[in-house]
Amino acid sequence: xxxxxxxxxxxxxxxxxxxxxxxxxxxxxxxxxxxxxxxxxxxxxxxxxxxxxxxxxxxxxxxxxxx
Numbered sequence: 001x002x003x004x005x006x007x008x009x010x011x012x013x014x015x016x017x018x019x020x021x022x023x024x025x026x027x028x029x030x031x032x033x034x035x036x037x038x039x040x041x042x043x044x045x046x047x048x049x050x051x052x053x054x055x056x057x058x059x060x061x062x063x064x065x066x067x
Contacts, residue, residue, distance in 0.1 A: 006035065006042040017052075 009027070013020035026032045027041055032051065035042045 005044060005046070007045050009041055009043065012043060012045065012048065017048075 009020055009023045012018065012023055018026075023032070023043070024041075027034050027043070032043055032048060
């Protein structure tokens with residue numbers, strides 16, 4: 001059985017990764033790339049995880065300062 005690549009906002013929110021509201025806001029702001037199929041917004045789950053991890057590492061590095 002193949003694992004899905006694209007998930008709806010609701011499906012991602014059900015994983016507990018982010019809230020539906022936060023995902024919709026990020027899509028609206030253009031922070032998350034997505035594909036629309038009719039009125040459904042489909043997000044590449046692996047790409048979303050990479051985006052979150054890269055932002056986390058940048059935040060961590062900026063908070064470290066010159067310690």
